[in-house]
Amino acid sequence: MPNRATIEDVARQAQVSISTVSRVLNASAPVDDEAKARVLDAVTNLNYTPHSAARMLASRKTNTLGLLLLDIGGEFYTPLLRGIEAVASDAGFDLLIHSTRTSHAGLIPRRALGEHNTDGLLAFTDALDTAELTRLNQIGFPVVLMHQSPPPALEIPCVSIENKTGARQVVDHLITAHGARRIVYLRGPQQNEDSKDREKGYRAALKDHGIPFDPMLVVSGEFESTQAYVAVKGLLDRQVVFDAIFTGDDDSAIGVIQALKEAGRRVPEDVAIAGFDDSLFARLLTPPLTTVRAPIEQVGREAVCQLIHLIRGEPAEPRTILPVELILRSSCGCNLPG
Amino acid sequence: MPNRATIEDVARQAQVSISTVSRVLNASAPVDDEAKARVLDAVTNLNYTPHSAARMLASRKTNTLGLLLLDIGGEFYTPLLRGIEAVASDAGFDLLIHSTRTSHAGLIPRRALGEHNTDGLLAFTDALDTAELTRLNQIGFPVVLMHQSPPPALEIPCVSIENKTGARQVVDHLITAHGARRIVYLRGPQQNEDSKDREKGYRAALKDHGIPFDPMLVVSGEFESTQAYVAVKGLLDRQVVFDAIFTGDDDSAIGVIQALKEAGRRVPEDVAIAGFDDSLFARLLTPPLTTVRAPIEQVGREAVCQLIHLIRGEPAEPRTILPVELILRSSCGCNLPG
DNA sequence: CTGAAAGCGCTTACAG
DNA sequence: CTGAAAGCGCTTACAG
Numbered sequence: 001m002p003n004r005a006t007i008e009d010v011a012r013q014a015q016v017s018i019s020t021v022s023r024v025l026n027a028s029a030p031v032d033d034e035a036k037a038r039v040l041d042a043v044t045n046l047n048y049t050p051h052s053a054a055r056m057l058a059s060r061k062t063n064t065l066g067l068l069l070l071d072i073g074g075e076f077y078t079p080l081l082r083g084i085e086a087v088a089s090d091a092g093f094d095l096l097i098h099s100t101r102t103s104h105a106g107l108i109p110r111r112a113l114g115e116h117n118t119d120g121l122l123a124f125t126d127a128l129d130t131a132e133l134t135r136l137n138q139i140g141f142p143v144v145l146m147h148q149s150p151p152p153a154l155e156i157p158c159v160s161i162e163n164k165t166g167a168r169q170v171v172d173h174l175i176t177a178h179g180a181r182r183i184v185y186l187r188g189p190q191q192n193e194d195s196k197d198r199e200k201g202y203r204a205a206l207k208d209h210g211i212p213f214d215p216m217l218v219v220s221g222e223f224e225s226t227q228a229y230v231a232v233k234g235l236l237d238r239q240v241v242f243d244a245i246f247t248g249d250d251d252s253a254i255g256v257i258q259a260l261k262e263a264g265r266r267v268p269e270d271v272a273i274a275g276f277d278d279s280l281f282a283r284l285l286t287p288p289l290t291t292v293r294a295p296i297e298q299v300g301r302e303a304v305c306q307l308i309h310l311i312r313g314e315p316a317e318p319r320t321i322l323p324v325e326l327i328l329r330s331s332c333g334c335n336l337p338g
Numbered sequence: 339m340p341n342r343a344t345i346e347d348v349a350r351q352a353q354v355s356i357s358t359v360s361r362v363l364n365a366s367a368p369v370d371d372e373a374k375a376r377v378l379d380a381v382t383n384l385n386y387t388p389h390s391a392a393r394m395l396a397s398r399k400t401n402t403l404g405l406l407l408l409d410i411g412g413e414f415y416t417p418l419l420r421g422i423e424a425v426a427s428d429a430g431f432d433l434l435i436h437s438t439r440t441s442h443a444g445l446i447p448r449r450a451l452g453e454h455n456t457d458g459l460l461a462f463t464d465a466l467d468t469a470e471l472t473r474l475n476q477i478g479f480p481v482v483l484m485h486q487s488p489p490p491a492l493e494i495p496c497v498s499i500e501n502k503t504g505a506r507q508v509v510d511h512l513i514t515a516h517g518a519r520r521i522v523y524l525r526g527p528q529q530n531e532d533s534k535d536r537e538k539g540y541r542a543a544l545k546d547h548g549i550p551f552d553p554m555l556v557v558s559g560e561f562e563s564t565q566a567y568v569a570v571k572g573l574l575d576r577q578v579v580f581d582a583i584f585t586g587d588d589d590s591a592i593g594v595i596q597a598l599k600e601a602g603r604r605v606p607e608d609v610a611i612a613g614f615d616d617s618l619f620a621r622l623l624t625p626p627l628t629t630v631r632a633p634i635e636q637v638g639r640e641a642v643c644q645l646i647h648l649i650r651g652e653p654a655e656p657r658t659i660l661p662v663e664l665i666l667r668s669s670c671g672c673n674l675p676g
Numbered sequence: 677c678t679g680a681a682a683g684c685g686c687t688t689a690c691a692g
Numbered sequence: 693c694t695g696a697a698a699g700c701g702c703t704t705a706c707a708g
Contacts, residue, residue: 055685059700095434096434357702360703373678392700
């Protein structure tokens with residue numbers, strides 16, 4: 001950049017010292033009204049904006065939050081990002097984003113986000129392994145996890161949703177309201193905590209009704225519609241008997257419905273379907289998807305709040321679990337026309 | 339942070355000067371192999387990561403790109419973000435994100451992103467007004483616009499898509515293949531450049547076929563399904579005659595289809611529908627939406643490339659227009675079952 | 677190939 | 693209420 005204005009230029013024009021300029025800009029100490037006015041004028045005049053790096057270096061604070069995502073491209077992240085950005089921005093923090101899926105071919109993966117460039121980290125990914133999490137914890141660096149519990153020994157705040165309760169409710173609904181007995185659980189990736197907790201809710205609901213758990217009925221759709229399609233095709237091919245499918249996410253429901261339709265099974269008459277998330281498109285499916293609404297934007301907001309507490313040295317909630325809501329539409333057999 | 343390791347600690351442990359440490363870390367000058375090994379060991383040992391702010395201040399580069407979005411929450415932004423993040427990350431740039439819709443009540447809106455904290459700006463918003471754009475241009479600060487032309491006098495690279503051509507093609511299709519003559523154009527917000535360019539394509543297609551332009555047939559859906567619903571209701575109430583609707587975006591198509599169904603108009607038999615964008619849900623609508631595929635992720639990628647050229651002082655493309663693709667599904671009357 | 681030194685642009689005690 | 697000075701942790705000529 002060709003010679004931007006610095007605090008020295010402002011000081012000179014306002015005829016005060018740079019200390020005074022700093023004071024009025026940060027409101028960090030009382031300053032004479034006239035002097036303040038001159039400083040403000042000079043700032044406007046010179047179009048001065050303090051250099052962030054200099055400020056960070058001198059103040060030992062970056063005023064920046066780091067957001068580590070598994071894959072920034074997911075539809076799921078839109079509300080999460082919105083929530084995070086809103087709260088961070090309101091609190092005066094900048095937001096540095098990094099996706100962990102994009103691996104840099106050949107490059108040594110230098111730590112992208114950490115103590116060297118942020119005041120705290122928000123993570124929604126398994127990319128922060130236990131070793132790194134332990135290191136950050138040891139140096140007392142603020143971290144908040146989303147949709148993921150910290151490793152056993154570490155005290156790291158975590159924000160998630162009522163996965164088990166939500167799943168239990170919706171599966172209970174399939175059983176109670178629609179008489180389902182052979183319910184498939186279409187799970188997500190092996191390590192996905194949401195998926196595992198939702199499976200717990202699924203099993204709990206079966207147990208509540210004395211329905212034996214059948215491992216044949218649990219298959220993976222990887223939380224992805226194409227894989228879900230394949231998984232259901234597999235079930236059909238193997239002639240597994242089922243009267244309902246609870247997909248651990250909404251995306252999968254797209255593939256599920258397609259596979260069933262192609263096989264001539266009617267939804268919900270022959271097979272009742274329910275999902276989880278209440279994604280934007282859930283109501284657009286045919287039939288509209290019964291699902292569990294996950295307050296994702298709220299997760300983002302809450303996570304930033306906790307992170308800011310940590311940064312300020314205030315006590316933070318070790319575990320925040322946000323409530324979900326059962327959304328009944330027609331894919332389970334409710335609200336059918338006629 | 340409690341005493342992080344600094345370059346001094348590394349230098350001491352490796353028994354070299356901080357200059358040498360800097361050299362091996364940045365590969366900025368040849369260093370004796372043994373010394374280099376000692377430095378690398380010390381770095382690992384101390385878990386050293388260079389402090390970003392210090393580096394930025396000394397090198398006069400932030401290695402950070404700023405992304406200014408109107409509203410980070412839009413479904414539209416997901417692929418854009420993915421494209422931007424991937425290229426920025428590959429090129430070794432960090433990404434600072436700011437949404438311009440979130441207005442800070444009471445706070446003086448300090449410049450969020452600019453010369454003080456980034457090496458260049460990517461903008462997809464009208465929040466960068468002509469004054470600010472002019473200022474940035476004058477100080478030679480790199481900026482690239484997405485889906486938005488720069489003010490007349492300014493030379494600011496811009497990346498967009500073939501809005502006019504795409505719209506012309508899809509409207510031509512409605513006319514040629516499905517005999518539409520009274521085609522509604524459901525436009526977006528007044529200032530939205532995509533919407534305006536798409537309207538040009540719409541008008542051009544009408545002209546190509548000698549169909550007179552009827553201002554009654556252009557109404558605003560604000561690129562938003564609820565507004566679109568209201569707009570179509572209005573058309574119906576006023577008994578405006580039409581046989582097709584071209585919505586300037588896909589979101590609106592949701593509201594459009596709903597309004598028509600409620601009024602007992604069949605899609606596509608009574609009214610053919612076509613959208614623009616090919617959003618994720620376009621294929622999920624009933625009937626599946628005929629639309630124009632916009633390569634949004636590619637826009638993001640291309641924009642970052644141009645920005646990096648600017649930052650490096652290399653020549654940049656003043657205007658990049660990415661091709662679109664007509665996607666025929668059933669909402670226009672194509673591919674009907676039976 | 678290497679080190680001492682200046683400097684990047686701020687903030688923050690310290691002294692007044 | 694105000695200024696001079698030290699210092700934040702690096703990079704980068706400069707001299708060798």
